Amino acid sequence: MNNEQTYLDSLFEKYLHAKRIFKHKEVLRHSYTPKELPHRREQIETLAHILVPVLKGETPSNIFVYGKTGTGKTVTIKFVTEELKKASKKYSVPVDVIYLNCEVVDTQYRVLANIVNYFKHESGFEVPLVGWPTDEVYSRLKEVIDAKERFVIIILDEIDKLIKKNGDDILYNLTRINTELQNARVSIIGISNDLRFKEYLDARVLSSLSEEEVVFPPYDASQLRDILEQRAKYAFNDGVLDAAVIPLCAALAAKEHGDARKALDLLRVSGEIAEREGAEKVLERHVRKAQEKIEHDTMEEVIKTLPLHSKLVLYAVVVLDENDALPANTGEVYVVYKEICEALDVEPLTQRRVSDLINELDMLGIINAKVVSKGRYGRTKEIRLNIPAFKVKNMFRRDYHLQSLLAMDFLKQRRLFA
């Protein structure tokens, strides 16, 4: 047998094994809506109960839904509203469900524009993504919605993001829109990860938005196990999962506030790693590898796409870390940052701006910035690095600006904290 032949054999061999792991991988993606939602019966019933007046031609209450990430809020709402749409056909009540994710659609203008554009096939016009005055879009919205008798359910997912950035004007407008409509009725379902977000709301808005509240508690490990098992049945071929795999994925995800999304990602990536290795079964060690890979990949993606000055600020924190100068305060980070800018011949930003960049890095989980008061010695942030310095440097190694910085071994030459 010649080399070419062996190569071809192993090529097919690998392919065969690869086929053995997954049956329907897409079942493990979070965009997939399963036909059954384990451990969410109570929430489904509550939501159905709140929405059922629609079928009798009455306006349902607005709903406020909250729970941490990966507790099944979005998937449950989508499921229930889908069912409602099916039922509404039977009773011939026209219902439109508009789903908006406020992480993407994150201004009052975009929310309104998206709603108007939802009806573009019916109304025949479209609002541009920028350009119009907001109140014009709003009156166009009323016109379009009110064109006939119907119920419009607007789902605002991650509504906290929208409010934190823009205040509660949108909600104020949307919650009282019914008083200005003749034919149509609008109700709103707000979904939030953050319970404290209610503090940002005006009392009137709050009382009208949270006429009904539905809470999604985190899943515990055994519930996560049920969810994974249900999906694994369709996703994987029989017998390819080692008995320890699902419990481990569930346990790891349960540790992080019972996040089902995380659990599904772990299971999927474990399968992918096993597949790539050409293994016949998914084993515990694949899950461990998957966890590392997920963590590393998301962090790397975030850091790579950071704007230049955020990278420089982060690099300043790395330098401080390597000088054992952490936790540092804002002033110290700013001093190092300015030196880095000078070394690279880049115009530094003001401290005010850098302070905001530090907050952004904190939000991304790359660093940790806690506001502390040191009494006589002022009020500042205590800044720490959340990932090992060498990992950050490795990610920077491919960055055009920072390469030179690493090459000149900035840290040692400058002797910043001798």
Added chain:
DNA sequence: CCTCCACAGGAACAGGTGGGAA
């Protein structure tokens, strides 16, 4: 109890981009 540090973080504004409309 008061002071005063070293900032936090809000407000107003400037300048630029990218898009639609007349």
Added chain:
DNA sequence: TTCCCACCTGTTCCTGTGGAGG
């Protein structure tokens, strides 16, 4: 083309503040 608008980055100027040390 020119004008308008939303939105972003960034600056300047500013007021507010928790708590150690006097």
